[in-house]
Amino acid sequence: MEMVKIEKKKFDLFGLGQIIGEHKGKLRQIRMLSVNELKKKYKGAALGPLWALIKPTFTLFILWFAFEIGLRRNGGVHFINAKYPQFVFMLTGYVPWFYISECIVGGSRSIRNNKQFVTKLSFPVSNIMTFTSLSGLYIHFLLCVIMYIVLVCLGYGPSWYNLQFFYYCAMMYLFFLVLSWATAPLSAFSKDFENLINSVITGLFWLSGIFWNTYDIRPVWLQRLMYFNPINYFVNGYRKCFLTDTFIFDANYTTETIVFFAELVLMTFVGAHTYKKFRKILPDVL
């Protein structure tokens, strides 16, 4: 009678192997789809891609107005080694935050938004998260260039430490990508999960050090607790490269770095595992 072949169990670390396999030789496809994602987002509007700049600029202005004029906190913010004007401090925090928030929200919606790839084509679904977050990265680069010009004009930099940007940016991309490996399939499966993420995002904004210094708060245990929020690692990291000229692996911040990497590794496995678990049922539930 028939011999039923049993599929060889390939080495697949919590599903990580599957995701890496799905990306092999797909570079062009991912690049094309990431550009397409941008086109989709800004098509039809007269100002088109300018909206990518208008939205964060406007929000930043409002925040600055509320804090500097409204609350009269015009003394600036002390951060690591010096006092910085409120505007400069917020600018360096808000630019990475804008990417992070787009990535968390957009990442969690990505599979549902690209339903047709899941239900109608044989498509490596994990690529959806990659090209979605990549399209956000283009906007982020643009904002960073503008931010850098403003900072240099105001007398901050240039400095060799500015190059650390590439480390923080890469880590930020990676972290929120692996996060979306978990959130995107869950949101695709249940709309309630997507709403949950949308509700959490505002809280995350106020809880992270976008316009206040997380290194300054008391008591000390609360300050340490802040290390567990990866958003702080990036927001403060950007300030370390553009404002304070602090080395990434500066001895004062070893604990924070270790906590971040532990979270990154953990999130990678949680994300890959969740993705693997949901991959095969996604076409049925979408």
Next chain:
Amino acid sequence: MLSMEKEPIIEFVDVKKEYFLYKNEKARFKAIFTKNKGVKKHPALKGVSFKIYPGESVGIIGKNGAGKSTILKMITGVSFPNSGQIIVRGKVAALLELTAGFSLDMTGIENIYLKGYLLGLNDDQIKEIEQDIIDFADLGEYIDQPVRTYSSGMKMRLGFAININIKPDILVVDEALSVGDADFQQKCRNKINDVIAAGVTVLFVSHSKKAIEETCTRAIFLKDGKVKVDGTVEEAFAEYDKKK
């Protein structure tokens, strides 16, 4: 059967598939944490086995809900079984969802590349067939316009042109396929017949005995998620008509 010595190009071994039926969104949210305990299931395939050999033309018949689309979705790699094994050896061109994967904001040419990548081709392979696709779709100047400006018929034509030109090993055709006006419809039929004559393996889904007899030498009759008859077109339809 044509060539029993050869490896089957499509092989289903005791394939089972169940769909979970969630009562509402709340049940679905709960299922994330409870591993689908107590959720009602609908069995779509109850152990389907068959082999299709290279060069065969097989008709698939059955009423709505018999499991035809589920099987096709598995062959095209969209859906996955709960248990059992599916082996597909070769490139599949499915004339089912012709416009799936199109980006409305890209031009026709760009979409040829995008769709080509999605179907697993590389730049060189796409370049090779690009002109054939453009000629077949026959969209004139529109090929350089964004696909959102196309009529639905034009989108279908481009979709068909791409799918049929990728040099598939397996062609999946749904008879209900409608591609624009009568002229183009005829052009598509001719093209499908050319590809079939060239020796590609064909899966043909239809309710019409005449259409299946024209192209197929074998038919599989599905009933309630099982293979009821796997034999000649005559045998399959005898059983199919009996139940009407």
